[in-house]
Amino acid sequence: MAPRRTLLDEEGESRLRSERGKTDWACGAAPGEEELRQIYKAQGDIGLQRHLLAWEMARGCKVDLRYQDWFTPPWQVALALLPAGDPWNTYAYVHTLFEADHAMLVSAARRWHERYGAEPVAAFGTVAQLLVGKRPEGQEDALRLAVEHVSLAIDTIGPPGIALRWHAQALLQLDRWQLHRRP
Numbered sequence: 737m738a739p740r741r742t743l744l745d746e747e748g749e750s751r752l753r754s755e756r757g758k759t760d761w762a763c764g765a766a767p768g769e770e771e772l773r774q775i776y777k778a779q780g781d782i783g784l785q786r787h788l789l790a791w792e793m794a795r796g797c798k799v800d801l802r803y804q805d806w807f808t809p810p811w812q813v814a815l816a817l818l819p820a821g822d823p824w825n826t827y828a829y830v831h832t833l834f835e836a837d838h839a840m841l842v843s844a845a846r847r848w849h850e851r852y853g854a855e856p857v858a859a860f861g862t863v864a865q866l867l868v869g870k871r872p873e874g875q876e877d878a879l880r881l882a883v884e885h886v887s888l889a890i891d892t893i894g895p896p897g898i899a900l901r902w903h904a905q906a907l908l909q910l911d912r913w914q915l916h917r918r919p
Contacts, residue, residue, distance in 0.1 A: 752776050752784070758899050759788050763797035781900075782883070789875050789901035799902040803893075804914050807863050822846070823855040832859035833889050833917040844884055852881075854913065864889070864915045871908055878904040889915035 752772055759766040766772075767788070776784045818829045824845035827838050845866075848854035853869025872878035882904040885892050892915050893903050907913070 748776060751781065755784055755788060755899065758902075759792060759797075762799070762902075763792055763795055765795075767791055782879070785899070785901045785904075786876070786879055788899075789879060789904055792901065793875065793905060799898075799905045799909075801906050801909065803896040803898050804906055804910060804912070806858075806865055806912065806914055807860060809860055813858075813860075822849070824849050826856040826859075827864075830856075830859045832861060832864045833915060834862045834919050836888055836917055841888055844888060847884075848881075862891070862916055862918050866913045866915075868911050868913060871911070872904075875904065875908070878907045881907055885913070885915055889917040891916040891918045 752769065756766045756769060756772055772784060772787070775787045779786070816830065818826060820826050820829060824842055827841045827845055831838060833841060841864075845854065845856065848866070848868075851870070852872070854866045855869075856864060856866050858865040872881050879901065882893075882900050885903065885907075886900060892898075893900060895918075
C-alpha cells in the first residue's frame with residue numbers, strides 16, 4: 737500500500753512546488769515532495785526555507801550572487817555629510833527603500849551594526865548599500881537576517897526570483913549588502 741499523502745491547500749501546494757522546483761533547478765535534484773509537504777505543514781514557509789537551505793548547502797549547491805552586484809547610478813552622485821554620530825542613524829536623515837518605515841530601518845541598522853559591523857555607504861532612493869565587517873554565524877543566523885532584510889526591502893529578492901534561503905546563503909559569503917524596495 738502506498739504511503740498516505742498529506743494535502744495542503746492550493747496556495748501551500750503551489751508554494752511547495754515552486755520552492756522544490758527552485759532547488760531542483762539550482763542543484764539538479766530536490767528532496768521528495770512528501771518530505772517537504774510534512775515540513776511545510778508542521779513548520780510553515782520558514783521551516784521549509786530552513787530545511788531547503790540545509791539540504792542545498794549540504795550538497796554544495798551554489799547561489800548566484802549577481803543579484804547582489806552593487807547598483808552604480810549612471811547619473812552624478814553627491815556626498816552628504818550627516819550629523820549622525822552612529823552609522824545606523826544615517827537612515828534618520830536619508831530616506832531610502834521606497835516607503836520603508838524608517839524608524840524600523842534605523843532600529844534594524846543598529847542591530848546589523850552591532851551584530852555584523854554593517855555600515856551604510858550609499859542610498860539611491862529605492863536602494864541601500866552597506867559594507868559588512870562580519871558575516872552571519874551559521875545558517876540559522878543567516879536565515880533570520882534574510883527575513884529581516886526582506887521584511888524591510890522585499891525587492892531584494894522579489895523581482896529577481898531569489899529564494900529567501902538563497903539570500904541567506906549569499907549573506908554567509910558577502911561582505912556587502914544591497915537592499916532594494918521599489919514602488
